[in-house]
Amino acid sequence: MNDTAWAIDIDRDAISKAALARAEHAPLRAGEVRVRVDSYAMTANNITYAVFGKPAGLFGNDQGYWDFFAERHAPARLPVWGFATVIESAAEGIAPGDRFYGYYPMASHAVLSAGKVGAGGFTDITPRRTSLPPIYNQYQRIEALPDYRADHHDYWPIFRPLFLTGWLIADQFEDEGDYGADQILIASASSKTAIGLGFALAQRAGPRPVSIGLTSKANVAALAAQGIYDSVIAYDDIATLDAAVPSAFVDMAGNGAVTRAVHGHFGDALKVSIIVGKSHWDAEADAAALAGPERQGFFAPGRSQKRVGDWGAAGFGQRIAEAWLGFMAVAPRIARIDRREGSAAALDAYREMLSGRADPAAGILVVP
Incomplete structure (x- = not known):
């Protein structure tokens, strides 16, 4: 297939069924822009998007992740995070x-409808x-990102997005008095969201719960050596x-x-049980x-909106920027870049x- 215009179509009812499709470049309407997707990440987070592609109540309405880039009658397009360059514009x-x-579809190109255009970016x-969460609809100009550094480009x-999720979980724990817990068990501890949570917990000033990373036996030694968690044990x-x-x-x-092992072992000593993702979609x-x-x-997204309300957009952005730049001092030793090119x-x-075969020590970067 010609790699200059393609997309990956996914069966809405069976996410294991995916195929390459040729993408057509229809004329732009007023306010639209056509972008070339320069690079995007493929992570376990994207599998969670696929699992919750159809309406599942996450957004408080009858929408799911498939609604970002496809109409209901069309094959699903998986959302991914990445960078893109405008190649055609009908937007002021x-x-x-x-x-x-x-946020872009898993494709070589995308058409977005630009509103609220400004120096910092625009909203689709x-x-x-x-009616979908605003955080997914915001497109930020690279030059306007205060915490963007060129040498961090591939790690963005x-x-x-995964570090932000982990940071927000840590923030919720602190906000909730850690739910009365003295230790936090983090399953799938080699995942990038879990690493973000572990890192954010470790940065807290003052008393905090002990962080315990849970992972497969084969990963224990390598994960413990990263020093992200206070301890790491096998499932x-x-x-x-x-x-x-x-x-x-x-x-x-x-x-x-x-989940059954943790709940069964701790019983009533377990103060809270939070599920973040569903990368083990068939379990x-x-x-x-x-x-x-x-x-x-x-x-x-809900937690982000709460904190924007609490701190204001600028205050929220400043806190994230400081945390992100601190994390980028260690991110390159946590995951190497695994670059994939073409459809x-x-x-x-x-x-x-x-x-589930992906190496957790690698960050898959797709260059369409």
Whole structure:
């Protein structure tokens, strides 16, 4: 297939069914821009987007992640985070050559409807997107990002949205008095969101809960060597932890076996159980039969909107910028860049992440 104009179509009812499709360049309407996607990340977070592609109540309406880049009658397009360059513009204030960081479809090109155009960027105002979380609809000019550094470029798609989620989880714990927990168990601890959470917890001033990373036995030594968590143990060793210690559980992957092990071991000593992602999309949690607290979801856009309300947009941005630049001092040693080029490689990267075969020590960067 010609790599200059392609997209990956996904079956809305079976996310393992994905295929390359040729993309047509229809004429732009007033206010639209056509961008070439320069690079995007493929992470476990994207699999969570696919799992919740159809309406699942996350957005408080009848929409899901498929609604960002496809009409209901069309094949699904997976949202990804990355950089893109404008190649054609019918929008005032945006010119060919302008570059933006934001949310794009898994494709070589995209058409966006630009509103609220300013020096910092614009908001996509495609009708179906206006009722979706605002954080996903904002496109930021690279030159206007206060914490952007050229040498961090490839790490932005790979880590930025996931680090932000981890930072927001840590912020919620602090805001909630850590739910009364003395330790926080973080499942799928090698995931980039979990690493963001572990890093943010470690930066807290004053007393805080102990962070315990949970991972597969094969990953324990390497993950412990990174120094992100206070300790790292294998899933098989959960039962060795003191079951009387007031604990919190943050589940990044939705693996049912791990969830049952944690809930069964700690029971009422488990003060809160938070599920963040569903990268283990084919695993069942049997939540109805779990001991301990009812599981609750974490939704980063909602938490972001709360903090923007609390601190103002500028205050929120300043806090994120400071945390991000601190994290970028360690990110390159946590994950190497695994660059994939072209449409076939993009499809393979999606299938690899979906299968769970992706190396957690690599950050997959797709260059369409």
